[in-house]
Amino acid sequence: MRQWPTPPALLLGAALALLGLLLGAVLTDGSQDPAAPENTTGNNRSSTSAPPTPGDDSAAQLPPRVPALWPTPRSVQPGRGTVRIGTTVALHADSGTDAATLDTVARTLREAGVHQVRYGDRAQRNELLITIASEPAQTSDEASTTLETLGFEPPKPKTLPTSGYVLAIGPDDKGRPRIVLVGADPAGAFHAAQTLAQLVRPVGSSAPRAELPAVHIRDWPATAIRGIVEGFYGTPWTQEQRLEQLDFAARWKLNTYIYTPKDDPYLRARWRDPYPASRLTVLRTLVQRATADHITFVHAVSPGPTVCYSSPGDTAALTGKFQQLWDIGVRAFAVPLDDIDISRWNCARDQSAYGTGKAAVARAQADLLGRIQREFIGTHRGAAPLITVPTEYTGARPSAYRRTLAARLDPAVTVMWTGAQVVSPTLRTAQAREARNTYAHPVLVWDNYPVNDYTPGHLLLGPYEGRDRTLPGVVAGLTANPMNQASASAPALFSLAAYTWNPGKYRPEAALDAGLAALADGDTRALTALRAFADVNRASRVSAVQAPRLAALTAAYWRGGATAEKALRTRLTVLAGARDAVPAAFRSAASPWLACASDWARAALGAMAVHEGRGSRSEVRALRAAARAHTVLNWQGRTREVEVGAGVLDTFVARALGET
Numbered sequence: 001m002r003q004w005p006t007p008p009a010l011l012l013g014a015a016l017a018l019l020g021l022l023l024g025a026v027l028t029d030g031s032q033d034p035a036a037p038e039n040t041t042g043n044n045r046s047s048t049s050a051p052p053t054p055g056d057d058s059a060a061q062l063p064p065r066v067p068a069l070w071p072t073p074r075s076v077q078p079g080r081g082t083v084r085i086g087t088t089v090a091l092h093a094d095s096g097t098d099a100a101t102l103d104t105v106a107r108t109l110r111e112a113g114v115h116q117v118r119y120g121d122r123a124q125r126n127e128l129l130i131t132i133a134s135e136p137a138q139t140s141d142e143a144s145t146t147l148e149t150l151g152f153e154p155p156k157p158k159t160l161p162t163s164g165y166v167l168a169i170g171p172d173d174k175g176r177p178r179i180v181l182v183g184a185d186p187a188g189a190f191h192a193a194q195t196l197a198q199l200v201r202p203v204g205s206s207a208p209r210a211e212l213p214a215v216h217i218r219d220w221p222a223t224a225i226r227g228i229v230e231g232f233y234g235t236p237w238t239q240e241q242r243l244e245q246l247d248f249a250a251r252w253k254l255n256t257y258i259y260t261p262k263d264d265p266y267l268r269a270r271w272r273d274p275y276p277a278s279r280l281t282v283l284r285t286l287v288q289r290a291t292a293d294h295i296t297f298v299h300a301v302s303p304g305p306t307v308c309y310s311s312p313g314d315t316a317a318l319t320g321k322f323q324q325l326w327d328i329g330v331r332a333f334a335v336p337l338d339d340i341d342i343s344r345w346n347c348a349r350d351q352s353a354y355g356t357g358k359a360a361v362a363r364a365q366a367d368l369l370g371r372i373q374r375e376f377i378g379t380h381r382g383a384a385p386l387i388t389v390p391t392e393y394t395g396a397r398p399s400a401y402r403r404t405l406a407a408r409l410d411p412a413v414t415v416m417w418t419g420a421q422v423v424s425p426t427l428r429t430a431q432a433r434e435a436r437n438t439y440a441h442p443v444l445v446w447d448n449y450p451v452n453d454y455t456p457g458h459l460l461l462g463p464y465e466g467r468d469r470t471l472p473g474v475v476a477g478l479t480a481n482p483m484n485q486a487s488a489s490a491p492a493l494f495s496l497a498a499y500t501w502n503p504g505k506y507r508p509e510a511a512l513d514a515g516l517a518a519l520a521d522g523d524t525r526a527l528t529a530l531r532a533f534a535d536v537n538r539a540s541r542v543s544a545v546q547a548p549r550l551a552a553l554t555a556a557y558w559r560g561g562a563t564a565e566k567a568l569r570t571r572l573t574v575l576a577g578a579r580d581a582v583p584a585a586f587r588s589a590a591s592p593w594l595a596c597a598s599d600w601a602r603a604a605l606g607a608m609a610v611h612e613g614r615g616s617r618s619e620v621r622a623l624r625a626a627a628r629a630h631t632v633l634n635w636q637g638r639t640r641e642v643e644v645g646a647g648v649l650d651t652f653v654a655r656a657l658g659e660t
Helices: 008-017 099-111 141-149 186-200 239-251 277-292 312-326 348-354 358-375 400-408 429-439 487-501 508-520 524-535 548-559 562-576 584-589 591-611 617-628 649-656
Strands: 075-084 088-093 116-119 128-133 165-171 177-183 211-219 225-230 256-259 296-300 332-336 387-389 414-417 443-447 477-480 631-633 639-641
Touching: 075 165, 075 177, 088 099, 099 128, 099 177, 099 186, 128 141, 128 186, 141 165, 141 177, 165 186, 177 186, 186 211, 186 239, 225 239, 225 487, 239 256, 239 277, 239 487, 256 277, 256 477, 277 296, 312 332, 312 358, 332 358, 348 358, 358 400, 400 429, 414 429, 429 443, 477 487, 487 508, 487 584, 508 524, 524 548, 524 562, 524 591, 548 562, 548 649, 562 591, 584 591, 591 617, 591 649, 617 649
Parallel strands: 088 116, 088 128, 128 177, 225 256, 225 477, 256 296, 296 332, 332 387, 387 414, 414 443, 443 477
Antiparallel strands: 075 211, 165 177, 165 211, 631 639
16 A cells, blocks of 8 residues: 655645636547647637636536647546545555556645545545556456446447556446546556546646546557657757656656767767766666656667668677666667768778679668568577668658569668658658658658758748648658757657557647647746747748738737737737746747747837837837847757748838838
8 A cells, every 4th residue: 555645735726626727628638738729710719618717606607628638638528426536545456556657646636635545455435546467368357347337338449449448437327436548568558657647637737637527439540650859059958858758648648769969979970989887877767767657769860971771790899888778678679870971981891792883772772671581680689670770761652772672671670761851841751651652661750840950040830730640641650850959859849659550530729739739837927928938939931921820919909909909919018028938948948039038028028019109119129139149059050040920020020100
């Protein structure tokens, strides 16, 4: 038995939960917004209502509803009645349920005000019983019976897709409070626990709920590999940021983390050298956290710039490095061969063995990768198939290189692909099918969004979009390359998680707003600031749309009217003070852009005053000059101007000053 003292704040939170801090229509697809999203079309209609205001007596009378769940589940069937969590809970779990799932459920219960969880004990009268089964084949009689008494058929073995789950909440046929979590596998049970956490504390809510709506959820992902590839150039993430990213990924049901930071010399310049003990300790911590979070940690070594493909010594160096990593728990490996010069060999031995030309390079690469797949991956039970990034990793048309690689590469190896371009504005299902046919191997998407190393003056805070809904069904998976700014990458990665899990019900703007709400963590002032700031930092190669909300407000302002003037002034005031309102980690990551946004917003407010016959032109011009003076360094150490709201803020200021 484990017991915890109850923090006073949690007791208060449980009481406040009855106020219904998050409101949303009960939808069978679970796709409502976390809070009323901003209207970017200029009209006043909204498909959802805002959350009730704390202290609103009318809201306190409403029964709890099924909130928006992220990623959107496949099926959400609201039931009848509610379940009160209470202060003590009985929890039964099968032997396959891992510690991470149990800890997630226990943490959720503590947040809801539970101070005692009794493992394996019988539920007392009117006490909540939670039952967890890690796979349908081992679903206990208790779990099956409880599902039936809740009115739902227990999942049969092999009917739930990999990583899928069933989550049922409600009073049973005798009115007793029950929650059942059944996973297709341990990962599925873990995902069910994450969904339960959202039901207790919905995205955008500042407090947990002490009472839950009856509901039956059946859910599974659209593609097997969903994750993050840390592959950007420039300032690397810290160890703390990487650990936070792993937890973030787990919370939103991503399951892969490809470790290939450009600052790790043992991945590139010193790839032949074993990791020293100090660095291995750091990696072990990451691997252990990833394993606990049900994240596949993929270690990627890039030997391309110096490797001698035909050298037994270099093959041994790679397999030796992988063995060192295997010993600390790594079970997935990659050998990227991208961003290298294939017009020359790194050793005379390769010239003699393979000759010249791109087809010759493809043969050499296929031979090296094949040896690693056979001699290391194939001899280590539990190892995932080897992953590579081919030198020709964009486009899909057949070439001498691609034809040779396709024919010679071990069929078990997975090939990464960025789409039609290095940064692809769109990814179409037809393109992915063509790539799969051309490479003749499983294709894993390396999506270069929201990475900004090629445009360091911009933050890319727009949603994941421009990808066909059917794309996940024809690829092995999708991974996104984030920005150097870890916390600022969260909104885009949140929307990636929503897309890769259930693309059929994915809505980019709703996902972006939910990602911002998750980042704000219940702080309404922070969410308002994040919305305003993200709006002026979203244009990218994926979407050319810049500041849609602010652009609509400025357009309305020029049409005239007190309402439009007030709305624009309010928005600019929020933007001017955003750096003091956003979460601390985000503030640190986005500091130059927040400062720039503040200067532009103040310049715009001053320009409004000038246009209205008051204010100082010189002060506005000074603020505009200050806004244009913010800079950052790119990964090569060159200075680049910070840009915020380009084409909207600057255009508005110039027009208000009568310069255009």
